[in-house]
Amino acid sequence: MLDIQNKIKAFNDARDWSNPASIKDLMLNMNEEIGEFWNIIKWVDTDTQQKLIAKHKDEVENFVGDMLYLVLKIAYLTGVDSKKAIEDVLAEYE
Numbered sequence: 001m002l003d004i005q006n007k008i009k010a011f012n013d014a015r016d017w018s019n020p021a022s023i024k025d026l027m028l029n030m031n032e033e034i035g036e037f038w039n040i041i042k043w044v045d046t047d048t049q050q051k052l053i054a055k056h057k058d059e060v061e062n063f064v065g066d067m068l069y070l071v072l073k074i075a076y077l078t079g080v081d082s083k084k085a086i087e088d089v090l091a092e093y094e
Contacts, residue, residue, distance in 0.1 A: 001072075001083045008069060009076045020077050030070050037063045 012018045040056050041049040053060050075082040 001086065002081065004068075005072045005076055005082045008072045012073060018077065023074060023077055026070050026074055026077075030067060033063055033066045033070070 009018065037060065040059065041052050044052065072082055074080075075085065
């Protein structure tokens, strides 16, 4: 996990996109991504949701990728070790 976080940092650094002032914009972007996924499955039962997710697999995969990218970018911009963060949360959930 930390490897991909560092890869995302290098990717952003190479493009001069590692601006800590962008954190609120990244969070807004996450809301937009959630809205796009929600539009696929809103107002339907679980079985229909699963069918729609399968039908729109590429869009759902893109959503997951976008969200991981955004979360890991926020992690490095805020100095959070994503590996430690997920391990701590899993321990808390335990």
